[in-house]
Amino acid sequence: MNEITVQSKSRTAFIDITSVVQQFAAEKKMHEGLITVFVPHTTAGVTINENADPDVTADMETILDRMIPWNGGYRHGEGNTAAHVKASLMGSSVQVIVENCKLRLGTWQSIYFCEFDGPRIRNVWLKESA
Amino acid sequence: MNEITVQSKSRTAFIDITSVVQQFAAEKKMHEGLITVFVPHTTAGVTINENADPDVTADMETILDRMIPWNGGYRHGEGNTAAHVKASLMGSSVQVIVENCKLRLGTWQSIYFCEFDGPRIRNVWLKESA
Amino acid sequence: MNEITVQSKSRTAFIDITSVVQQFAAEKKMHEGLITVFVPHTTAGVTINENADPDVTADMETILDRMIPWNGGYRHGEGNTAAHVKASLMGSSVQVIVENCKLRLGTWQSIYFCEFDGPRIRNVWLKESA
Numbered sequence: 001m002n003e004i005t006v007q008s009k010s011r012t013a014f015i016d017i018t019s020v021v022q023q024f025a026a027e028k029k030m031h032e033g034l035i036t037v038f039v040p041h042t043t044a045g046v047t048i049n050e051n052a053d054p055d056v057t058a059d060m061e062t063i064l065d066r067m068i069p070w071n072g073g074y075r076h077g078e079g080n081t082a083a084h085v086k087a088s089l090m091g092s093s094v095q096v097i098v099e100n101c102k103l104r105l106g107t108w109q110s111i112y113f114c115e116f117d118g119p120r121i122r123n124v125w126l127k128e129s130a
Numbered sequence: 131m132n133e134i135t136v137q138s139k140s141r142t143a144f145i146d147i148t149s150v151v152q153q154f155a156a157e158k159k160m161h162e163g164l165i166t167v168f169v170p171h172t173t174a175g176v177t178i179n180e181n182a183d184p185d186v187t188a189d190m191e192t193i194l195d196r197m198i199p200w201n202g203g204y205r206h207g208e209g210n211t212a213a214h215v216k217a218s219l220m221g222s223s224v225q226v227i228v229e230n231c232k233l234r235l236g237t238w239q240s241i242y243f244c245e246f247d248g249p250r251i252r253n254v255w256l257k258e259s260a
Numbered sequence: 261m262n263e264i265t266v267q268s269k270s271r272t273a274f275i276d277i278t279s280v281v282q283q284f285a286a287e288k289k290m291h292e293g294l295i296t297v298f299v300p301h302t303t304a305g306v307t308i309n310e311n312a313d314p315d316v317t318a319d320m321e322t323i324l325d326r327m328i329p330w331n332g333g334y335r336h337g338e339g340n341t342a343a344h345v346k347a348s349l350m351g352s353s354v355q356v357i358v359e360n361c362k363l364r365l366g367t368w369q370s371i372y373f374c375e376f377d378g379p380r381i382r383n384v385w386l387k388e389s390a
Contacts, residue, residue: 001292001357001364032131034166034259036294036355040366042310048222049214050172055205056214063198063215068323075315075322084309084316085323092308092369093355095166095223097131097257104131104255106170109222125364127357129259129294129389162261164296164389178352179344180302185335186344193328193345225296225353227261227387234261234385236300239352259389 002126008118012065012086014049014057015113017124021096022103024126030098038093038125043083043117045090046124051110064089064116083116090114098128132256138248142195142216144179144187145243147254151226152233154256160228168223168255173213173247175220176254181240194219194246213246220244228258262386268378272325272346274309274317275373277384281356282363284386290358298353298385303343303377305350306384311370324349324376343376350374358388 004020021037039046050056064086074081094111097104105111113124134150151167169176180186194216204211224241227234235241243254264280281297299306310316324346334341354371357364365371373384 001359034257036357038355038357038364040364040369042308042316042366042368047218048172049218053206053208055207056172056211059204059206059211060215060218062204063202063211067197067327072323074319076313076319077315078313081316081319081323085320088307088309088320089219089349091221091351091354094221095168095225095355097166097168097255099131104168104170106172106253108172109170123366125357127294164387177348178302179348183336183338185337186302186341189334189336189341190345190348192334193332193341197327219349221351224351225298225355227296227298227385229261234298234300236302236383238302239300 004124006113006122006124008115008120011118012061013115016110017113018110021111025098025103026101028128030101030128032099033128033130035096035098036093036127037111040123040125043080043087044122045087045114046094047090047112047114048094048109050108052108080117086116134254136243136252136254138245138250141248142191143245146240147243148240151241155228155233156231158258160231160258162229163258163260165226165228166223166257167241170253170255173210173217174252175217175244176224177220177242177244178224178239180238182238210247216246264384266373266382266384268375268380271378272321273375276370277373278370281371285358285363286361288388290361290388292359293388293390295356295358296353296387297371300383300385303340303347304382305347305374306354307350307372307374308354308369310368312368340377346376
């Protein structure tokens with residue numbers, strides 16, 4: 001298992017980590033297999049979405065904020081309930097297929113670390129399987 | 131890795147691909163393992179849900195449309211932001227357990243390709259692991 | 261593959277199953293690998309979220325109810341459409357990394373079975389991979 005570090009700079013952010021995951025596949029010399037990208041936090045998640053136009057992830061942040069407002073009269077005393085819910089909606093892991101040491105992703109796909117309670121220094125765990 | 135093709139016929143559609151995934155497990159003679167069903171698109175996803183009453187997936191399409199309206203004043207110039215968000219909510223992959231060349235699914239479960247920006251010809255990638 | 265049983269006591273409930281998954285990893289003597297936690301139901305799901313303050317999952321139940329009200333004029337005759345949608349939003353499986361027979365989870369993470377149409381007796385399937 002490898003651990004990478006991600007630094008977020010605002011409360012919510014979608015940070016493209018594709019190149020780091022690609023580097024992991026190359027270093028592990030993965031002929032073929034799967035990589036599980038796992039986020040060990042409860043106010044951040046991971047998703048795969050469009051890499052071409054940064055407005056897509058900006059819109060996603062806006063829509064998630066509309067769906068789950070930061071101030072919603074929640075019980076959780078820390079005040080970051082919205083971040084916990086968004087984390088579960090995006091999910092704690094994604095799976096990516098690897099062939100010949102290369103990630104197999106669609107043309108427009110990137111892997112995004114989803115920060116919902118930043119800015120923070122975060123970890124992401126990468127695990128290969130055959 | 132195998133690639134299958136899915137043809138959607140409307141903007142949103144839940145298309146049952148269980149039998150194709152089952153065929154893959156049989157062809158690969160998978161004694162036991164997992165299949166990862168991966169969608170290489172950013173305006174489509176994949177989920178597992180009820181196969182008995184088609185009203186369930188029809189309701190899901192309606193509810194997702196209410197939650198994330200197609201016209202929402204989004205920034206993304208292509209105008210299909212809602213499809214991108216729905217794709218991340220459903221997710222880009224599902225995992226299914228295989229035993230004796232058969233998918234292990236619950237009684238009412240099917241695997242659905244989720245089209246959110248059709249009609250289009252789409253791909254789905256299938257990858258076995260042990 | 262192992263099957264465990266979960267008893268829910270209300271319509272919606274987040275039930276911590278981490279210790280049972282940990283026990284599975286220990287019994288299988290998993291030096292390293294992944295466990296897939298799969299829910300074979302269509303009105304229940306599984307997610308990873310905070311284990312410290314029970315208000316977090318209570319808030320999540322409330323927010324999901326606001327987003328997808330139980331009574332929404334749905335077509336599905338059984339009347340539990342909301343539960344089906346919530347199940348797909350949380351997802352049917354999670355992946356957890358195992359090292360030296362221990363689950364690798366973040367400090368605040370637990371694995372939650374998500375009941376959305378209880379009370380019922382439910383199953384969860386656990387599958388290891390290398």
